[in-house]
Amino acid sequence: QQQVKQSPQSLIVQKGGISIINCAYENTAFDYFPWYQQFPGKGPALLIAIRPDVSEKKEGRFTISFNKSAKQFSLHIMDSQPGDSATYFCAAFGQGAQKLVFGQGTRLTINP
Amino acid sequence: DSGVTQTPKHLITATGQRVTLRCSPRSGDLSVYWYQQSLDQGLQFLIQYYNGEERAKGNILERFSAQQFPDLHSELNLSSLELGDSALYFCASSVGDRDPYNEQFFGPGTRLTVL
Secondary structure, three states: OOOEEEEOOEEEEEOOOOEEEEEEEOOOOEEEEEEEEEOOOOOOEEEEEEOOOOOEEEEOOEEEEEEOOOOEEEEEEOOOOHHHOEEEEEEEEEOOOOOEEEOOOEEEEEEO | OOOOEEEOOEEEEOOOOOEEEEEEOOOOOOEEEEEEEEOOOEEEEEEEEEOOEEEEEOOOOOOEEEEEOOOOOEEEEEOOOOHHHOEEEEEEEEOOOOOOOOOOEEOOOEEEEEO
16 A cells, blocks of 8 residues: 555656656555655656645656646646656655655656 | 755665664755655655654655754654665655645665665
């Protein structure tokens, strides 16, 4: 119930394309869903986050879509650039769990 | 640069040994979190301290312990090391305690290799 399942494990997208990473959760007590971006040799950094009272949040080329009834959320990267090549983690937090639960990560490669 | 510092950057040791990882949070942050990142387990939350007190515990083994000192830096102690403990260990910090909307800022990590 504390798991967050993330797919795909790896993704290759051409420059200018749309990158889509999906996550699903079971625990309905989760109420905060951040996405983290991690470059090689660095720690994860918060990219964008959403709460379940909205279905979509957009920041620049990054958009989170949230489907509360399906218990799924996804990250869309529009006009993907080689600089977006990194590992992306979805996560979830609930007051009951008192901790961030991370997905397994997606290694994204943007080909020039 | 997140403002969170971790030392050492790399650590190579043998099975059965004990090591200490150190973390200094961002200035003003009172919470420190420890995470383990391995290839097969992903990012796993270990433990959180807030202003010197343990606040939340995750999948932390009994061989592992942590503490947060009065100057707010934290240490993660790993003992009786096994091959499977080889991983990246991240420290993160945030301003607050239980508020999930306080962003966690991650340090660069310590890569532990147990031979």
